[in-house]
Amino acid sequence: MATARDIKRKINSVKNIQQITKAMKLIATTKMQKSQNAIINARPYANSIYHLMSRVLQRSREVYCSLLEKRGEVKVTCFLVITSERGFCGGFNSNVIKAITNLIKDKEKESKNICMLNLGSKGYFYFKRQNYKNIGHYPIQEPIEYSLSQDIGSILIEKYISKEIDEAYITFNEFKSLSTQRVMSLRILPLNIEPEIEEKYVNEYIYEPDPIVLLQTLIARYINIQIHKALLESFAAEQCARMVAMDSATKNAKEMISNLQLNYNRVRQAAITKEISEIIGGREALSI
């Protein structure tokens, strides 16, 4: 049986853990608020790019752009996986990994080759152990810079044009609400966009230079901003997941402390009772 001192020591260590989880929760909360702002700030640009692109597409639907056309034979599928840099965030990473594993199974049934582009180390190390072909690994650094998405976007387009990959998906945790994240999978190459139809000024527009050139640069930008948005969403979702995980860890620590405290009191009481009965026993032995 544990002595009172052992239990006291245990209580102290649980208290320390509780303090750490509490601090981690607070940090995650502030980071989450910041990243939510970043998502809101990125929105108008993303919407405008989409709007411009669908306008140009509508104007020149006959324009052929290889980035929009689905390839007849798909040999290599690329997955862009966004995970976190650190753990302590509940099922955040394992959800993404599970979703990807299912997608890969489907693709492998159709005997397609798979390659990975990892954003965030957790996914990178997992898929490395599984021996999937890795074409790039980028750690996620704070704050999330747009230039990172630009780099990744241009790599993807380059590989797509040189036919190293035939399609690309991006998989990440979507920030749905404070308590829920949902794994999202989007195809970013080839792009699928439905042009808006309702515009009335379409034919009155002057295009400089011609629509084909415009469209190509717009698509590249659109892919960049899609990646950037996914990164921001994933980061916000990560902080939320961590917040929730650390909150329940703090609660569990509290429960554990109260149980241990109860146990400590009991052991202490038992020791006192034992001591008293010893004294009484001794006295009785003397008086006879």
Added chain:
Amino acid sequence: MTLQLEIYTPVQEYLKKEVDMVIVPGKMGELGILPQHTPLLSLLNEGMVKIKTEGKWQEIKISEGYIEVGSNKVTILVDNVLT
């Protein structure tokens, strides 16, 4: 008569206000845009955007991007505002 000018980058809404005139570095040469301009969509080179508000000029250095001119509304989308 004024123009509604909006400048967006991927990380922020940089500017949103009523202006008298704006001059941008278009791909095919500088473009001066006054109210009632015809609808236009153009690529922008890296360079200076000059904005006239109530008689005063303001300059902003931008990287490559786009300009869309609609009905009295100018939207500028750039990767980066360099100033």
